[in-house]
Amino acid sequence: MRRGKSVLFLVLACTLLVSACGDKAQQGTVAGGLTGALIGSHLGPDDDEHRRENALIGAGIGALFGYAIGNELDKYDRTQIGNALEYNPSYQSSNWVNPDTRNRFQATPRPAYRSGGQICRDVVIDAWVDGRREEVQARACRTSDGRWELVQ
Incomplete structure (x- = not known):
């Protein structure tokens, strides 16, 4: 034992x-x-x-x-970011709280542009984890099946 x-x-x-x-x-x-x-x-x-x-x-x-x-x-957080990229006008933020981690997020997409034949948008993602704010600047491009995929 x-x-x-x-x-x-x-x-x-x-x-x-x-x-x-x-x-x-x-x-x-x-x-x-x-x-x-x-x-x-x-x-x-x-x-x-x-x-x-x-x-x-x-x-x-x-x-x-x-x-x-x-x-x-x-996937929950990626879905929320994808929704912001798909539906939000440029510079309009989406906010959410992950129901499992209780971490808080805000995604603010920038204007769309073409890159390598794909439609892409830059996005600023603010995360509040354990009371600390972290900012990530990323790029997302639309895949062939219509989803947004973070590439950076």
Whole structure:
């Protein structure tokens, strides 16, 4: 039982460290993989060979689920930016709060222009994360299927 508690502590510590790095999809992948490995290592026969195999299988399955969940969270903010680019006149801002992270955003698109055969717009994205304001200036171009994709 003591081994189980130390593994659980290690998984929680790694999850907290990872949550400060990368995008939500990466965070979800790592957290899901660690959780899956922990659960898998406790399933099946009680010998070390089976524990390792089950931990690897659990890590793979957990990573897939974690990536899917984390990626979906990022899609919310990308959708809001895409809506601002599609519907807002130049210099008119859109504001939103991500319901999962509680981070606040504002996207202000600039006038459209052609670049390399694509229609593009620059956009200023202000984010308030943990009480701090961060500003990002990016460029988005319309893809062949009509969506806006951030390219910078």
